Each structure stands twice: as structure tokens, then as C-alpha cells.
Amino acid sequence: MTTTHATSNEATGTNGTGPVSPDALVERLREQATRYHSEHDFHVRMNAGELSPDQIRGWVANRFCYQEAIPRKDAAILGNCPEREVRRRWIRRITDHDGTESTEGGIEAWLRLGEACGLERAEMEDGRHIVPGVRFAVEAYVTFTRTRPWVEAVASSLTELFAPGLMAERLAAFERHYTWIDRDGLDYFRNRLHQAPRDSEHALEIVKERCRTVEQQDAAVAALAFKNDVLWSMMDAIDRAYPDDRAYPA
Amino acid sequence: MTTTHATSNEATGTNGTGPVSPDALVERLREQATRYHSEHDFHVRMNAGELSPDQIRGWVANRFCYQEAIPRKDAAILGNCPEREVRRRWIRRITDHDGTESTEGGIEAWLRLGEACGLERAEMEDGRHIVPGVRFAVEAYVTFTRTRPWVEAVASSLTELFAPGLMAERLAAFERHYTWIDRDGLDYFRNRLHQAPRDSEHALEIVKERCRTVEQQDAAVAALAFKNDVLWSMMDAIDRAYPDDRAYPA
Numbered sequence: 001m002t003t004t005h006a007t008s009n010e011a012t013g014t015n016g017t018g019p020v021s022p023d024a025l026v027e028r029l030r031e032q033a034t035r036y037h038s039e040h041d042f043h044v045r046m047n048a049g050e051l052s053p054d055q056i057r058g059w060v061a062n063r064f065c066y067q068e069a070i071p072r073k074d075a076a077i078l079g080n081c082p083e084r085e086v087r088r089r090w091i092r093r094i095t096d097h098d099g100t101e102s103t104e105g106g107i108e109a110w111l112r113l114g115e116a117c118g119l120e121r122a123e124m125e126d127g128r129h130i131v132p133g134v135r136f137a138v139e140a141y142v143t144f145t146r147t148r149p150w151v152e153a154v155a156s157s158l159t160e161l162f163a164p165g166l167m168a169e170r171l172a173a174f175e176r177h178y179t180w181i182d183r184d185g186l187d188y189f190r191n192r193l194h195q196a197p198r199d200s201e202h203a204l205e206i207v208k209e210r211c212r213t214v215e216q217q218d219a220a221v222a223a224l225a226f227k228n229d230v231l232w233s234m235m236d237a238i239d240r241a242y243p244d245d246r247a248y249p250a
Numbered sequence: 251m252t253t254t255h256a257t258s259n260e261a262t263g264t265n266g267t268g269p270v271s272p273d274a275l276v277e278r279l280r281e282q283a284t285r286y287h288s289e290h291d292f293h294v295r296m297n298a299g300e301l302s303p304d305q306i307r308g309w310v311a312n313r314f315c316y317q318e319a320i321p322r323k324d325a326a327i328l329g330n331c332p333e334r335e336v337r338r339r340w341i342r343r344i345t346d347h348d349g350t351e352s353t354e355g356g357i358e359a360w361l362r363l364g365e366a367c368g369l370e371r372a373e374m375e376d377g378r379h380i381v382p383g384v385r386f387a388v389e390a391y392v393t394f395t396r397t398r399p400w401v402e403a404v405a406s407s408l409t410e411l412f413a414p415g416l417m418a419e420r421l422a423a424f425e426r427h428y429t430w431i432d433r434d435g436l437d438y439f440r441n442r443l444h445q446a447p448r449d450s451e452h453a454l455e456i457v458k459e460r461c462r463t464v465e466q467q468d469a470a471v472a473a474l475a476f477k478n479d480v481l482w483s484m485m486d487a488i489d490r491a492y493p494d495d496r497a498y499p500a
Contacts, residue, residue, distance in 0.1 A: 071337055075329035078344070079322050079396065084357060087321055087348050091341070094328070098337050107334060146329065146396070 022208035037231035038166040042239040049177025058242035061129035067110045080150040109188035116185020133237025141230045155220035156227040160200035272458035287481035288416040292489040299427025308492035311379035317360045320347045330400040359438035366435020383487025391480045405470035406477040410450035
């Protein structure tokens, strides 16, 4: 069964009567949860414990393309943001992923996840398993954050509103079904459980405060829908590259 | 007397015989010091104690446009850099200028310099004194770092090689000649005395390591020449806006 997925054109209609209150805008944004990639068939099967080790490895190796792009995406937002106070909080996302002298960072944690799954570090870092559809989707996201107004780019990050639910479910699923993966390898998911809510709270604050006109509110919802498309498109490409009966690597 | 200034086209010639050694490349880069804005007549007069309070204020208010753009410039470089290890060091520049919860940051220090000179914080932040030539030069610099290969953008930062000399001279000149400015207001210059060498060392490492072909080496020298043009052009615009006999604000 393939989950159907409304494209952003169909899913971002306005009420046609003018701007809504900040809280109603948050509601509109939250409605995009139905289009989050947690609903994708590949994720549904992942969390039901139905994926093979090869499929898990294929997902981890491809998803690394996205992980590795996150600091560039956040730096692009920082580079377009003229407000020091916003930058001072946003920059934390970059160190969370790149790490510092004293902290590991999300990219390193993802590499450890890959190693726990049986992937070599080198085969993740050189991108040999990354399929074109994943690469194109990730680059589309980075380009969006470089070229669109920074508040829209902030709005596109709001898939983090939906992430903790998926993270918690995934963590439980991995610990239960994929016992061949060392539990220490799952730190990335654990870290995101508290990082994502902190990050989405800041992003939501910005969007609520600055998206006051119909056009701004529509643009924020469209940005989030676009981001859902990015994540969904990645899952489509991964799903196609690692079907149920195909060994990995090909 | 107006100091003459060779443009980047005239000043970046190669030896025409192939790539040079990393150390010889550093020499080529250091030769650009003759075109650094410390040689501009306005700076020469500043350091000789010849500027009026109005001229000093005009310079401080206009130079704030540049200070404020630095984190966006560095975030643009970060956003174009695919290498985590480089990003982990480069990000320090952003917190140095934006500050953190526990540190003031260079932008704040510059605002304090302005206040020590008799400027209101608001008139610096709203940019009312910034002349078009300064704004255009600063935006050209940010655009350069957004759109050029990140190693070239790193090379353009190498005016920091020449900065400590100017900073030390300026600090001494301010303490000696402009005694109407509170010494606490000069912290920005003091901080840059140790930040600039640390930053330029990292940038030089990157450029030495990665600019190995003639084309790469020429591009690095051209990037630095471009940056000298940016700084020089700002001084030209400021010099014209605040001539010796004109009161400030206009």
C-alpha cells in the first residue's frame, strides 16, 4: 500500500476572509501534520518493525544527506536574518548539529547510528548510497532557505512541531524491533526529543509575531507545506530504492 | 591630499608561470597590505588626531553598517561551506560579533563606542546617517560571500591580516588625541587586537591548503583585492560625507 500525499498546492488554502489571529495561524500550521513524513508508508513500516536491516541501512545512509545539510540550511537563515536577537538564539541549531570542541553534535551522532546499523563511516560520508531524489530534495530545501525571505525559511523549519511524536515512536520501535542495532547508536533520536521542541518554540514565536497579513500567513503555511514535500519526496525516493525484496547494497 | 588607490584590476597580476608555493601565496596576499584602507587619507588623518568630533561620529555611525553586516557575511560563508571542521571554527566569528547570553559581542561594543562618541544608540541602529556609498559597498561584500565559492569568500576576509596594525595604531591615536571619548568605549578595538590574528590564521590555513592552482591562487588574491576595494570605497564615501569644515549631523 502506498500512502497518498496531497501536494502543497492542494493543501494550503486560506479561509479567504483576511488574516487570522496568531493562535489560529498556529492551528493552520499544525494542520500540516497530516502531511508530515511520519505518515509515509516507509515510516509506517519502519515503526511497525517491518523493515529489513538493508532497508534500515538504506534509510540511514540516505537520510545522512539531509543531516549533513542542516547546518548549511541554518547558516543560510542566519545569513539572511538582520536581527541580532534572533541570530543569537538560532545559532544554537548549528552547534547542535556540527558539535563544538566539547560536544559531539547531531551529524556525529547520526554517523554513530549508521555504524551501529553496520554502515562504514566512509560510505556515509562519501555519499555513495544517496539516490538522486534524496539529493535533489535536500538541495531544494537549502536553496529555499538561501533565497526566500528569512521568516519563510523559519516557517519551513516548523516540521519540528511534528518531530517529537515521530522521534518517540521511532525510538520505541527501534528498541523493540531492531534489537540488532546497539542502543547507544540511538542517541540522535534521544537528543532530538528535547532539541526539537525548544527549536520549534522559537520558530513558532517568530512566525506568530511576524506573519500578520494574509500574504505572510499564506507564505508561512506554504513554506511548511514545501518542507513536508521535501521530507515526503525523500521517503518516496528511499522507498523506491530499497524495496522489500532487494538486498543492500544493490 | 587624496591618497591614490589602485583598483583590483591593476593590483592582482600573477607571475604568469604557474602556481606558487603556499608560502609564496601568502606573500602575494600580504602585498595587498599597500591597498588596505589604513592608507586612506581619512584614516591617516584620523590616526594623526586631525579629525573633528563630527567626523569621528560620522565615521562611527557609517562604519556600524559594516559591523552589523559581519555576522550575515560569516553565516553566508558557513552556509556555503560543506566541511564540518571548518564550520566548527568559523562559527566563533558570529558569536564574537553577535554576542551570546554571557558575552557582549562586537556589535554591542561598537554601539558603546558610538555612545562614547556622543551618538544615540537609536541613530546608529536605524541607519539614518549611513550614506549610500557605504551601504552599497557593505552589501556588495555580503553578496560576494553569498554567491562566490566559500574558499574565495574566506580569502576575502584576509584583510584581517592587516587589521591588528591599524587597530593598535588607532587605539593609541584615540587615547592620545580624542580624549573627549571615554576609554571604556574603545573596547571594540582592544578585542579585535587578539580576535583578528586568531581569525586570519584560520583563514590563511584554509587558503594555503586549498588554493593550489593558478586559477585558485589568482581568485584568492582577487577576493582580497575586492575586499580592499570595499573598505576603501567606504572610506571614500565617508570622507566625502564629512569634509573638514562641515558640521555633523548635516
